[in-house]
Amino acid sequence: MESLTLRASPSSTASPPLRLPGRRRAASVRVSASGAGEPDLSVTVNGLKMPNPFVIGSGPPGTNYTVMKRAFDEGWGGVIAKTVSLDAGKVINVTPRYARLRADPNGSTKSPIIGWQNIELISDRPLETMLNEFKQLKKEYPDRILIGSIMEEYNKAAWHELIERVEESGVDALEINFSCPHGMPERKMGAAVGQDCALLEEVSGWINEKATVPVWSKMTPNITDITQPSRIALKSGSEGIAAINTIMSVMGIDLKTLRPEPCVEGYSTPGGYSARAVHPIALAKVMQIARLIKEEFPEGRSLSAIGGVETGNDAAEFILLGADTVQVCTGVMMHGYGLVKKLCTELQDFMRMHDFTSIEDFRGASLPYFTTHTDLVQRQKEAIKQRKAIRMGLQSDKDWTGDGFVKETESMVSN
Structure with a gap:
């Protein structure tokens, strides 16, 4: 794919805005082990305490009350709801909207799935409905972490209204979708902002002057250098970075019909690529952001890693690079919400192998071994x-x- 060049704003090195009351910036800190001899998976990120570092990534697994409740019941450390905006009426999804890539080049239905593409848009449910469900979830699970994912058009008043309404629902933090690779780029939404540093700086300024809970900026990998927008978001006041969102892709062409997939009435559109095949790319991007944070933000910022996580070892790799939390979305779509138990067990097995007692014992341990x-x-x-x-x-x-x-x-x- 063709990379986009960022336009750096002259004021990109400006100091971040003054902190507002209630904003929590602290990165992960060690929490006392909960059981003798058992590796402790709990983390505290930006003041948010989680029983483990595994977070439901924004998407179908966080699309309504029922599925988010299921995630909490199964034991996920946190849930990031599907992205919302003020006017859900503009969001119209099509189906089929997913396509899969299997390891077998002949496309055997028994072959493992290594890639997943979606052309799904943000939430098509009314904002008020989603907010009511956020309130209900926080009422039932007051000690669990619920994060609202938001995306809006290039309009300061609209961003401020959306932030205010979502915060009033009781969410613990906000994840800003600067990275959706498809859908409504003409309205300067999603990756259209994350790929333009000048625009990103302006919008990040609007967001951080309004938000009173921690803000995570979700970055797109569809760019030449992911550290450039990450730096802008952090300097503009965001407490953390989430990366990566999906990679722009065309899943394939049906060689019988000659039509692209997923096929809707004979046509398709490029979409977001995820699952195991993107994991090495995500590792590289997360490593770059982790080095940026370590070198340029010594006071600390948080990092939530995303990309092809299906095992505890996948998660361990991200944490070894410096991630505080690990998000899973496509993995849940393929394996179900019970996947978190497997992830926790396997991560603890890795920790026992190295005599690590907490996540902080090995977070970032592999980062110093990257060089030129x-x-x-x-x-x-x-x-x-x-x-x-x-x-x-x-x-x-x-x-x-x-x-x-x-x-x-x-x-x-x-x-």
Whole structure:
């Protein structure tokens, strides 16, 4: 795909707005282990306490009260609801709107699914309905974390109204959808904002001057350098970054009908690509954002990682790069809400293997091992030089001595 070049605003280095009462910025901190001998999965991010780092990503798994309640009952650490805007009447979905890529090139229905594409839009349910369900969920689960995902047109008043109404419903934080790859870009919504630094800075300013709960800016991978918009969002006052959203894609062409998939009345449109196949791409983007946070925001910002998580090991990789939480959306669509139990068990197994007692014990542990190719070349030259300098055993018969005979013999034993 063709990358987009960002326009950096002259004021992009301006100081973030003054903090408003109630805004919580603290990154993850260690929470006391809840059980003797058991690795503790609990995390606290921006003041939000979760029993584990696994969060339902914004999308179908958080589309209404029934499914969000199911997520809490199954034990997910938090839920991010499907993205809402002021006027749901503009949102009209089509079906089929999903397509799958299987590992078998012949498309066997028994072959594992490695890629998933969707052309689904944001919530098509009335905002008031969603807000009432948020209130009900917070009433029933007051100690669980519910995050509202929001997206609006290029209009300051509309953004402020949406933020105020969603916050009044009792959500614990806001995730700003700067990254939806399809649907209504002509209204400067979603990725249309996240791919334009000048526009992103302006809209982020509107959001952060109004919001009183933590704000996570969700970034698009459909860009040359994901650190540029991430930096703008953080400097504009966002407490955290969520990444990545789906990758713009065309899932495939039906070679019998010659029509693209998913096919709606014979036609299709590019959509968002997710599932296991995007995990390596997500790891790279998360690594870049984690380094940005570490190097440029020493006071701390949070990072919520997204992309192809189906196992506890997938999550461990993100946390090793510096993620505070790990979001799952497509994985739930394929495996169900009970997946969280498997994720927790497998993550704890990984922690036991390394004697980690908390998430903080290993969060970011792999980040220092990324460097430049030039540095890799130099490191290898030095390593080869050092190996050559170390002589194993004697080089010739003339080197044998009477006094050190036994040690000289041992020096040439392979094990």
